Amino acid sequence: MYALVDCNNFYxxxxxxxxxxxxxxxxVVLSNNDGxxxxxxxxxxxxxxxxxxxxxxxxxxxxxxxxxVFSANFALYGDMSQRVMTLLSELSQEIEVxxxxxxxxxxxxxxxxNLAKHFSELQKRVYKCTGIPISIGIAPTKALAKISNKIAKxxxxxxxxxxxxDDEIKRVKALKWTKIGDVWGIGNANERLLQTLxxxxxxxxxxxxxxxxxxxLTIVGLRLKQDLQGIPTLKLEDVKDKKNIATTRxxxxxxxxxxxxxxxxxxxxxxxxxKLRKQNNxxxxxxxxIHTNGFRNDLPQYSKNILIKLPFASNSAIELSRFALEGxxxxxxxxxxxxxxxxxxxxxxxxxxxxxxxxxxxxxxxIPLMKALDKINANFGQQKLRLxxxxxxxxxxxxxxxxxxxxxxKLSDIILINV
DNA sequence: TCTGGGGTCCTAGGACCC
DNA sequence: TCTGGGGTCCTAGGACCC
Numbered sequence: 109m110y111a112l113v114d115c116n117n118f119y120x121x122x123x124x125x126x127x128x129x130x131x132x133x134x135x136v137v138l139s140n141n142d143g144x145x146x147x148x149x150x151x152x153x154x155x156x157x158x159x160x161x162x163x164x165x166x167x168x169x170x171x172x173x174x175x176x177v178f179s180a181n182f183a184l185y186g187d188m189s190q191r192v193m194t195l196l197s198e199l200s201q202e203i204e205v206x207x208x209x210x211x212x213x214x215x216x217x218x219x220x221x222n223l224a225k226h227f228s229e230l231q232k233r234v235y236k237c238t239g240i241p242i243s244i245g246i247a248p249t250k251a252l253a254k255i256s257n258k259i260a261k262x263x264x265x266x267x268x269x270x271x272x273x274d275d276e277i278k279r280v281k282a283l284k285w286t287k288i289g290d291v292w293g294i295g296n297a298n299e300r301l302l303q304t305l306x307x308x309x310x311x312x313x314x315x316x317x318x319x320x321x322x323x324x325l326t327i328v329g330l331r332l333k334q335d336l337q338g339i340p341t342l343k344l345e346d347v348k349d350k351k352n353i354a355t356t357r358x359x360x361x362x363x364x365x366x367x368x369x370x371x372x373x374x375x376x377x378x379x380x381x382x383k384l385r386k387q388n389n390x391x392x393x394x395x396x397x398i399h400t401n402g403f404r405n406d407l408p409q410y411s412k413n414i415l416i417k418l419p420f421a422s423n424s425a426i427e428l429s430r431f432a433l434e435g436x437x438x439x440x441x442x443x444x445x446x447x448x449x450x451x452x453x454x455x456x457x458x459x460x461x462x463x464x465x466x467x468x469x470x471x472x473x474x475i476p477l478m479k480a481l482d483k484i485n486a487n488f489g490q491q492k493l494r495l496x497x498x499x500x501x502x503x504x505x506x507x508x509x510x511x512x513x514x515x516x517x518k519l520s521d522i523i524l525i526n527v
Numbered sequence: 528t529c530t531g532g533g534g535t536c537c538t539a540g541g542a543c544c545c
Numbered sequence: 546t547c548t549g550g551g552g553t554c555c556t557a558g559g560a561c562c563c
Contacts, residue, residue, distance in 0.1 A: 139531035146531070146563095164529040180531085207534095207563045295561050326537060328561080354533060361528090403530060450532090507529090 109246055109274075110344075111213040111227060112253040113196060113234075115189075116241045116261065116269070118209035119147035122188045123178050125239035126515045126523055134175040138163050141358055141506045142179055179508035187516045191238045199230050204344045212250055214344050220274060227270050247273040250342040251335035254292040255282050255310065279338055283311035293332045298325055310336055349387050349456070355379040356450025360507050362401065363446040369398065370433055374497040376451035377432035381425040382485075384453060385478060390421035390462050391453035394428065396435040401447035412439040421462045424474035425481065428453070429495055 115121060119137040124130050134151040138144065145152075145161040155173050157166060163177075170177055189208045197203050202214035218226060227244045234242050243264075245257025252273050259282060260271035273279050289299035291310050301324065307313050313321075314336050322330045334341040355376040363369050373396060384391055397413035414435045422428060432451050462470070484493050491498075513521035 141529090141531070143529080143531050160530085162530045167529095182532095210563075293561065297560060326560090328537065350534075352534070356532065358531065401530090448531095 109215040109218075109223070109248055110250050110253040110340075111200075111215055111244055111246045112206075112250070112257040113211050113213060113230075114243050114245075114257050114261070115192060115209040116243055117147055117149050118189075118240070119178075119180065119185055120149045120152075121240050122185050123181075123512055124149075125188070126512070130176055134173055135178070136161075136170070136175055137178045137180055138510070140180055140508075141360060142509055143358065146180065177510045179511040181512050181514065183514050183517050184512065188238065188240060192234060192240055192242070195234050195237055196230075199233065202344055205347055212253065212344055215246070223272055223274075224270065228268065231268075231270060241269070243269040245271055245273075247279075248338050249335040249340045250344075251292055251332055252279065252282070252338065255286050255336075258286070258290065276338075280311060283314060283336060284309050286310040288313055291332070291336070293328065298329070349389060351456060352452055352454050353380050353383045353387075353391075353456070354450055354452040355383070356397075356448065356452070357506065358448045359446070363449075364442075364444070366437070366440050366442070369440065369446060369449060370436060371498055372449055373432050373436045373451060374429045374495060375491075376449070377429040378425040378495060378498060380451050380453045381423050381428045381478075382482065384423035384456065385459075385482060387456075388459050389456040390423045390459050391428070391456050392418050392421045393453070393455040394418065394431055394435065395452040395454065396432050396439065397450055397452075398436070398439060398446050399448040400444050404445075404447075407445055408443070410441060410444045412441075414439045420470045421457055422470045422474075423459065424470060424478055425495060426474060426477075427470060429497055433497065 120135045123135060123137065130149075132151065133149070134155055135149040136145045136152050136157060137147040139146045142163050144163060145157055145159065145166070148157050148159070152175055155169065155175065157169070157175070169175070185208060193203075193205050193211060196211050196213065200213040201216065204212040206212055215223070223246055227246065231242055231244060234240060243257055243260040245253045245255065245260050247253040247256045256271045256273045260267045260269045263271075273282055286309055288294055288302050288307050288309055289296075291313065294302070294313075302313065307316065314333055316333070318330060318333070321333050325332075331341045357372070357376070359372070363372070377394070380391075380394075394416045395413055396416065397411070399411040400407060400409050402409065402411075416431050416435045418427075418431060428451075481493055485491065515521055515523050
């Protein structure tokens, strides 16, 4: 059996751990730049605030219903996630951390009659140790565990946020209850396709012919179908190093000058280099892209990316920044209002497997230099030490008007009790 | 005025090899 | 009328996830 553990309204729950006064109240967390809603409490959902709601469109509604609004605080959410995942790892043999707020557990050696009790205890322990409420769906396959989890969340009173699919009757009932577009792995495009074929729910989908599914939804769709039929096809996956790493941002305003864009691109490249060093990788390819604001019909549009093959593998902030800027200068055009840009590093290889070249090699002196850079920034704050190309003036910040303190990762933000 | 930021996997088709 | 039969690698683009 598989269990899918999912933290309820995760980002909102993280904020509530340190603001218990917000329990039972409408809370939303906004994306970077305070752009749109990326997490909502149940109370906020009831007010009709959808996922991705534009903050500026819903401002009046937020005000009217006294919705508590937070800017995304990923330092806090990442740390809370680690606490939850660490607990789950301690309490189960096999675990796949699927996202910041979800993990699959593989259950073996537990009598079926004990499942409910076991997971109820796990749920209580996670809540006691972290303050985060979780929902658990249990089923013979991963895709069914996803559906089971959805049921557990949808019917908290009946299920206490734990649901088990352990026989055919429950499986068929759950599949018929699940709209086809809500199935894990069925996105917009396939939902539309399946709708036209009269496939309304997950059960209808499992009744389709295998070859037909493979032809239209590829091998991915077929695996999903089998998993939904109760044939374990999707396996627990190991957490691997990332294959691509990106740092991209939308800007608060528009950028028209190359020099201003250079500062951002340099910063993004430096950030990618830091993430690379964290997973002990070098990259051999980079991509730089710039976009105008696609929502503005009144302005001319331009969007371009460029792939840069590096002459040697590197994770040096200095080198990556230099290559990224060379790329930017090739695609930059004057006369446009740029709204978004980013740097992506690809073709990652372990640092110790970097091939030496005859002529063009990375500067070996950068390795100790980057070590020093990382150490200083770890001790004295992110971006304390920067490249000159990253702008020497103020650090560019995104819009974060409702940011909560870093309760768990910054000593000066630690919560005070009984002052 | 404003409308996020990450990721993964698969396929088709082209270029190339012997 | 017929005009081989294998392969690999790479890329762009699409679909999906949170």
